Amino acid sequence: MKHFSKGLIAGAAAIVLGFAAPSVNAATPDDQLVIGTSLAQVLSLDPQQATEAKAIEIMSNLYDRLVKTDRSRKILPQLAESWEIDDKGITFHLREATFASGNPVTADDVVYSLARLLKMDQAAAANFKRIGYKADNVDKLVRAVDPKTVRIDLSGETTAELLLYRLAMNVASVVDSIEVKNHVENNDYGNAWLRTNSAGSGPFTLKRWTPNEMVILEANADYVGGAPHMRRVIVRHVPESQVERLMLERGDIDVASALSAADLKTFESQQGFEVQRVPTGGFYVLSMNAGNEYLANPKVREAIAYSIDYKGIEQTIMGPYGRVRNVPVPEDYEYAVPNPDWHFDAAKAKALLAEAGYPDGFSLTLKTIAQTPRIDLATAIQGSLGQVGIKIDIQQGNGSDIIADHRARNFDLLIPQTGAYMPNVLGSMEQFSSNPDNSKEANNAGNFVWRSAWDIPELTALTAKASLEPDAKKRGELYVEMQQKFVELKPAVLPLFERFEPIVVNARVKDYVGHPNQLTRLEGVTKTSD
Amino acid sequence: MKELTAIELARRVLHLIVSLFILLCVTFVIGRVLPADPVGAIVGELADPAAYEAMRVRLGLDLPLYQQFFIYLKGLFQGDFGQAILTGNSVASDMLQAFPATFELATLAIIISAVVGVPLGLAAALFRDSFIDKFARVVALVGHSIPVFWFGIVGLVIFYATLNWVGGPGRIDVFYEGMVEPVTGMLLVDSLLVGETEIFWNALSHIILPAAILAYMAMAYITRMTRSFTLEQLSQDYVIAARAKGAGPARTVAHHVLPNIAVQLITVLAISYGNLLEGAVVTEIVFSWPGIGQYMTNALMIGDMNAVLAATIIVGFVFMLLNFIADISYAVLDPRTREVAR
DSSP states (O other): OHHHHHHHHHHHHHHHHHHHSOOOOOSOOTTEEEEEEOOTTOOOOOTTTOOOHHHHHHHTTTOOOSEEEOTTOOEEESSEEEEEEOSSEEEEEEOSOBOTTSOBOOHHHHHHHHHHHHHHTOGGGHHHHTTTOOTTTHHHHEEEEETTEEEEEOOSSSOHHHHHHHHTSGGGOOOOHHHHHTTOOTTOTTHHHHTTSOOOOSSEEEEEEETTTEEEEEEOTTOTTOOOSOSEEEEEEOOOHHHHHHHHHHTSOSEEOSOOHHHHHHHHSOTTEEEEEEEEEEEEEEEEOTTSTTTTSHHHHHHHHTSOOHHHHIIIIIGGGEEEOSSSSOTTSTTOOOOOSOOOOHHHHHHHHHHTTOTTOEEEEEEEESOTTHHHHHHHHHHHHHHTTEEEEEEEEOHHHHHHHHHTTOOSEEOOBOOOSSSSHHHHHHHHHOOSOOSGGGOOTTSTTGGGTOOOHHHHHHHHHHHHOOOHHHHHHHHHHHHHHHHHTOOSEEEEEEEEEEEEEETTEESOOOOTTSOOOOTTOEEOOO | OOOOOHHHHHHHHHHHHHHHHHHHHHHHHHHHHSSOOHHHHHHOTTOOHHHHHHHHHHTTTTSOHHHHHHHHHHHHHTTOOOBOTTTSSBHHHHHHHHHHHHHHHHHHHHHHHHHHHHHHHHHHHHTTTSHHHHHHHHHHHHHHHSOHHHHHHHHIIIIIIISOOSOOSSSSOGGGTTSSOOSSSOHHHHHHHTTOHHHHHHHHHHHHHHHHHHHHHHHHHHHHHHHHHHHHHHTSHHHHHHHHTTOOHHHIIIIIIHHHHHHHHHHHHHHHHHHHHHHHHHHHHHTTOOSHHHHHHHHHHHTOHHHHHHHHHHHHHHHHHHHHHHHHHHHHHOHHHHHHHO
């Protein structure tokens, strides 16, 4: 028993000491920026592989691209100092920059990076493949003219402008080809290594990444634009919204994203914090499986469009997350058409259902990821569709199983979300308006419309035509036509709300500006003392 | 309780192995029939079918289930748990990183719960129906019936956000990150090993709240069991005799009750310890604690079955091992069993 009582005393001592410990000063140091968010979906930090939003936010600071877009959606120079556009392609002139390794940034690095993207052929390549850049033609279309000049020929399926926007995406980040080639294993283009290391010319380098715990970035003192103000940036995994809120209030973190609507609300009236509502150009969508006998009928889809209380949901559920919009183009984009007159009208919806031959309604399942605000959105839709005679059974799940069902066309109704890769009609609408082959055998699960089995040959052709139209005015006319056609067809991928990404920033932090495509850069961020 | 012979011991070891194998089979089958899509998680939502299929083949998911199981088992015997999708590392190295964090948390929790729970249970029994007994019963009931999740949030609001007594979520304040190289993986130990007392205090201020909350859950059970063990002893003739001879409560407990309930207590503590490792899952999420519970939850979310399997097997193994040790210690330590054995 002697041992036992000894342990007892030691344990008691430990507790007493624990409470007597000096209380910690919570405020983050002035030269370190701490961001709280959920890192659960960050699986890779290889820019030619990862497409997840949080991963992009981190990588956009590790790498530079030829060009960038700012919040005003203009194409601006980044690694390319200038460029000339002609009928056949674009010639880029690089600035004098170096990678964090000390190697100079050359045309070869740009060529290698784009070839790497297409030859690794992961989901990240989709946006370039859609406009005709493929593994087997990239070596011909992208080449180094001299060490500081890169020539990219048009593929024949795109205009120069659309190509520039794609080159501003994170997937087109320029990697240090010498460094990456040193880490190639089994022809993997250095992927295994680059997933957890950085080889870029951006303002920060990757110091450490512990999955689901944190990412630590360190300032790149030799950055071409000058050393960033922050010595370190720490992105912390805080999966619980309420906990994240406490940490922000206490000053343990400086920036919080992934907060629930309720927790966000508390900061709107709180002094010392700024709530940013970053537009993504994407949407919360109600996907209807046109392979379903009821949903194949445009009348039924129109009835559903009239069965949702958009305004009510916007006010009570979406809050900072969304704004009503039933055309897949944000209303402040150039050439955006006004919203169709879809609103909650039970009588009209019932009449449409009766016309379609279903006066007594029917039952459907609605699948959604159990996540703010989608789960509340599902419940609201269930309620209002119930009023017009469509009985909804909600099935919720985690990301991987709901996405798998979406890919397999295994659903009646489903609530996905989208994002826009460029700030114009095509950038946000393309996913909704192109489905080259709707057959089951095509198995084109990467296509958003295919997943809903919605066959739209005319709209697909229009989209392709708009992508190729070099004349801005004519392209604008096509943009308007695309949107009108979309509404006319009673979409099986019905946009509900334009999607915003709300973030809360401590007022100590200056010049933290959320980017519409998560390409938020941190080199200009400064912090004042308490 | 049977006597502890070599045969009996072997029987129990065999039992342990069979249980573990069943756990392995069940987890494996459940993992593979779940509608999760690990391939989609790797190649991304928009990958084309060819890239998707290539990854499926690379992961061996195109093989029949029994073959997949056989391959998995073969790897397991070589200490290879496969590769984790979540991190890209081998699952084994991930486990080596995550397990110490959970182990540290659960160990501190069991110490706290024993230090508080056992005396409370003893006192409740000695002063039966008094104020202290009622208090202990309420404490135990509350601890047993309120979810850890709620306790965690409330604890953070009070002790972290309002009173500023403890550190926040995570194992350490961010600006200390990366200053102590992991040796054992347990920050409290590692920081002391290199003499970084400041980091030790910081780590302690972070672990004390989640550990205390976890401990409370276990304490409820420990208090109740200690009370009933003690009551049983107090009604025994020898205790009544001792008290009649004038032994005070302290002497009664130290010399008569404790030695006799020690073995039972060890069993209770071992079971609680196992439960704590399991119960750490929710606590780890609330406190952003990078342990095995959080690792497993995240792995489950993306359908990373290699990681889920390994975490389940390890937690299951430790749980069974603790039970096994408790069982054996019972046989070894209980004087009555020893008597029979002779």
